[in-house]
Amino acid sequence: MGLEFAILGPLRAWHDGHERALGRPQQRALLCALLLAPGELVPTQRLIAALWGEDEEEWPKDPVGQIGTHAHRLRKALDAAPDALLGSSGGYRLAVAREAVDVFRYEDEAARAATVLRGAPEEARGLARTALGRWTGTPLDGVPGPLARRTRDRLAASRHAARMTLYKAELALGRHAEALPALRELVAAHPEDEEAHRLCLLALYRCGRRPEALALFAALRERLDRRLGIDPGGPVTALYGRIRRDDRSLAVPVPPRRPLRPCQLPPDIPDLVGRGAQVREAERLLRAGAGSPVVALSGPYGTGTSTLAVHLAHRVRDAFPDGQLYARGDAAGDVREVMAGFLRSLGERPPEGACAGALGARYRAALAGRRVLVLLDGAPEPGALLPGVAGCAALVTETGGELAAEVARLRIGPLEPDDAYELLARIAGPDRIHRESGAARELAALCGHLPARLRSAAARLAARPQWSVADLVGRLSA
Numbered sequence: 001m002g003l004e005f006a007i008l009g010p011l012r013a014w015h016d017g018h019e020r021a022l023g024r025p026q027q028r029a030l031l032c033a034l035l036l037a038p039g040e041l042v043p044t045q046r047l048i049a050a051l052w053g054e055d056e057e058e059w060p061k062d063p064v065g066q067i068g069t070h071a072h073r074l075r076k077a078l079d080a081a082p083d084a085l086l087g088s089s090g091g092y093r094l095a096v097a098r099e100a101v102d103v104f105r106y107e108d109e110a111a112r113a114a115t116v117l118r119g120a121p122e123e124a125r126g127l128a129r130t131a132l133g134r135w136t137g138t139p140l141d142g143v144p145g146p147l148a149r150r151t152r153d154r155l156a157a158s159r160h161a162a163r164m165t166l167y168k169a170e171l172a173l174g175r176h177a178e179a180l181p182a183l184r185e186l187v188a189a190h191p192e193d194e195e196a197h198r199l200c201l202l203a204l205y206r207c208g209r210r211p212e213a214l215a216l217f218a219a220l221r222e223r224l225d226r227r228l229g230i231d232p233g234g235p236v237t238a239l240y241g242r243i244r245r246d247d248r249s250l251a252v253p254v255p256p257r258r259p260l261r262p263c264q265l266p267p268d269i270p271d272l273v274g275r276g277a278q279v280r281e282a283e284r285l286l287r288a289g290a291g292s293p294v295v296a297l298s299g300p301y302g303t304g305t306s307t308l309a310v311h312l313a314h315r316v317r318d319a320f321p322d323g324q325l326y327a328r329g330d331a332a333g334d335v336r337e338v339m340a341g342f343l344r345s346l347g348e349r350p351p352e353g354a355c356a357g358a359l360g361a362r363y364r365a366a367l368a369g370r371r372v373l374v375l376l377d378g379a380p381e382p383g384a385l386l387p388g389v390a391g392c393a394a395l396v397t398e399t400g401g402e403l404a405a406e407v408a409r410l411r412i413g414p415l416e417p418d419d420a421y422e423l424l425a426r427i428a429g430p431d432r433i434h435r436e437s438g439a440a441r442e443l444a445a446l447c448g449h450l451p452a453r454l455r456s457a458a459a460r461l462a463a464r465p466q467w468s469v470a471d472l473v474g475r476l477s478a
Contacts (some may be wrong), residue, residue: 007035007103011141011143026349027143029050029051036106052446071092106157112371113131169205191223202239206250233378274420274422282312292391297398298412303452306378317373319391335385339356339359343366360384
């Protein structure tokens with residue numbers, strides 16, 4: 001489980017599920033500065049400014065020494081691995097994953113909600129509700145220092161924007177009655193926020209409360225004129241005009257067509273063994289959450305790159321809720337056929353007679369705003385089939401097709417001897433293999449510790465219970 005932290009409320013920390021007492025306020029302020037740059041070396045000068053500001057007259061007598069003292073106490077408080085909080089002459093680094101800090105999970109979910117709002121309001125609503133549910137109070141409550149104050153202000157604005165995304169999604173889904181009480185509270189808390197008023201006006205009108213909507217706009221116009229000497233802006237004024245005319249087109253919209261979510265992955269392999277380092281690295285890259293990552297697996301025939309790619313795709317499919325596309329080289333046809341098939345799977349109609357370039361543009365437009373994983377197992381021209389759209393990712397088995405230099409390449413080799421032995425046991429039966437462990441290890445070596453050969457050999461044993469492992473070793477040696 002490791003270290004986990006909460007910022008969206010009082011600053012809290014857990015190590016292996018046990019909450020840690022974080023000590024003095026300045027100690028917590030140092031932790032705040034490190035958590036906002038997870039895994040990065042934060043220069044000492046930046047830490048000093050985070051705790052005491054830029055004005056040297058406000059600094060304590062020995063700020064560098066005090067930072068060191070706070071870091072020492074913080075390391076003990078976290079009760080973590082010795083290298084979790086590392087110090088150097090240049091600064092300090094907290095070795096913690098970005099996803100272990102709640103604020104980054106919140107920001108990813110809120111950003112994703114805003115991105116998919118137009119095309120998938122139901123998903124946007126779910127993401128926004130999940131993001132807002134992470135809040136437990138005032139961020140960094142009680143943590144001193146300029147950085148903590150700035151972070152509180154920034155997150156307050158972000159929370160307001162996430163709420164607006166949620167209410168827009170609810171209005172798009174016809175949930176105006178459900179959204180109205182919260183919108184009334186929002187305009188009371190932000191009496192000059194025109195967008196909040198616009199959403200509240202629309203909710204009131206759809207709830208059959210047109211006079212209240214007109215009165216709310218009048219109050220906004222009077223308030224802006226009195227305090228700022230301006231009139232309400234175009235969007236809220238335009239909506240007010242439509243409500244005055246009782247424009248029936250403001251009625252609840254028809255729910256948008258639910259986009260198709262293809263799930264084309266082949267079945268996972270239940271007896272995959274080994275590859276732990278490659279699996280962890282590939283999963284980390286595919287779940288990165290930024291850009292459009294591409295992971296390419298390569299290795300000699302028999303190393304099981306296809307099997308591993310399918311297994312990886314199943315492991316990360318939860319990170320790509322809008323679907324998974326799959327193309328295999330021996331069944332894919334040319335690149336235009338693959339693109340046309342992908343478009344149909346995404347609910348789009350491919351244009352007749354279009355060239356590869358036009359199909360590619362339509363394909364990437366269909367992926368925009370979605371989180372889709374594309375698995376290309378020896379597919380033709382893999383470079384042309386990469387999504388290239390933020391939020392999507394690709395997993396490729398390399399067969400010599402041209403790929404961009406920035407692709408993350410993982411080399412797959414033979415299994416470790418112990419893993420090869422374990423694969424034989426899983427397929428041929430553990431009792432049978434363990435009885436002849438020496439012969440089984442010899443068999444694994446004869447197979448070059450290659451998964452494809454190991455599976456073939458183990459399947460022969462499983463189909464012939466009268467054979468011993470030594471019998472098969474003799475046959476293969478001969």
